[in-house]
Amino acid sequence: MDSERLARLTEQQRVCLRLVYAHMTSKEIARMLGIEPGSVDQHVKAAMRVLGVGDRRSAARLLAEHEEIGAGAVASRVRMQEEQMAYQAGPPRLEPLLPLPWEGLRPTYVGWMKRLAWIVAIAIGCAFSFAALIAATEAFTRLLRL
Amino acid sequence: MIRDLLDFYTIARPGWPPMNVMVYGLLLTMCCVYALWRGGVPERIGTAILAAGSLLTVAAISGPAVSFRSVEVGVLIVDLLCIVAFVLLALRAERFWPLWVAAFQIVGTAGHLVKFADPDTIRRVYAFLLAIWSYPILLFLFVGTWRHQKRLARFGIDRSWSREKAVS
Numbered sequence: 001m002d003s004e005r006l007a008r009l010t011e012q013q014r015v016c017l018r019l020v021y022a023h024m025t026s027k028e029i030a031r032m033l034g035i036e037p038g039s040v041d042q043h044v045k046a047a048m049r050v051l052g053v054g055d056r057r058s059a060a061r062l063l064a065e066h067e068e069i070g071a072g073a074v075a076s077r078v079r080m081q082e083e084q085m086a087y088q089a090g091p092p093r094l095e096p097l098l099p100l101p102w103e104g105l106r107p108t109y110v111g112w113m114k115r116l117a118w119i120v121a122i123a124i125g126c127a128f129s130f131a132a133l134i135a136a137t138e139a140f141t142r143l144l145r146l
Numbered sequence: 147m148i149r150d151l152l153d154f155y156t157i158a159r160p161g162w163p164p165m166n167v168m169v170y171g172l173l174l175t176m177c178c179v180y181a182l183w184r185g186g187v188p189e190r191i192g193t194a195i196l197a198a199g200s201l202l203t204v205a206a207i208s209g210p211a212v213s214f215r216s217v218e219v220g221v222l223i224v225d226l227l228c229i230v231a232f233v234l235l236a237l238r239a240e241r242f243w244p245l246w247v248a249a250f251q252i253v254g255t256a257g258h259l260v261k262f263a264d265p266d267t268i269r270r271v272y273a274f275l276l277a278i279w280s281y282p283i284l285l286f287l288f289v290g291t292w293r294h295q296k297r298l299a300r301f302g303i304d305r306s307w308s309r310e311k312a313v314s
Contacts, residue, residue: 099246119236126249126253126279127256
């Protein structure tokens, strides 16, 4: 279905869509191809009608996926997977000391006892800071009244 | 000054619900929609707990004339259930935010303890102690969802649950 529609695109429309996929504006595309920006828009709009999509980026993505060039999409997917594997398989990661995602630390191996301890510690810390805030406000108010 | 702020925020004007109800409702709706839309499984479960807890609390408050004059048992039960739910979520989820949210829920629920220990605690203070901790919960749910999206964008996947045991 999609490949049928994609096959109906003219070469001009394809060129425009490839450049749209490279995040170029109509003006930039027009300058590059030596045509009017209005013509670029016409090509893109015609391509959108052929493909039956509502916006130019979807049209560009359809073509890019079809042609498997993906203007870096494949490369970025590979890079993403590499990062993901390095992240998961990499050197043994420290257990986070604080319940904060500093330096990309995750709570993966933190057991339930430490998690409970964290919850209690945060709760106590919050309660004390809150009490201190109230006391400070009260003291300050009294000072101002003097 | 604090009293003025509290009055401004909680006393209803003619024809309108109190501002705290409107503001919290709006923030709650926004955070829930965002977390359901963009969150992973833990964010969605957290949203469900938060939304259910907020709605049940509203339902559990006794009538306006007597509300918060004595310990609100219904609200206390809802708060305790929310603690259990958030703690269970915090123990299993591959997230930091539920730890904080569970802690905030505990501190908020401690307001009932204050009222129980000292029945003379005036109702506005009691209500304030319970309500104030809902706002950081909203904030942390929002930030958690946002960071989930950032990890998704970077790694392509974001695990929902921690592993049972460390793998050596």
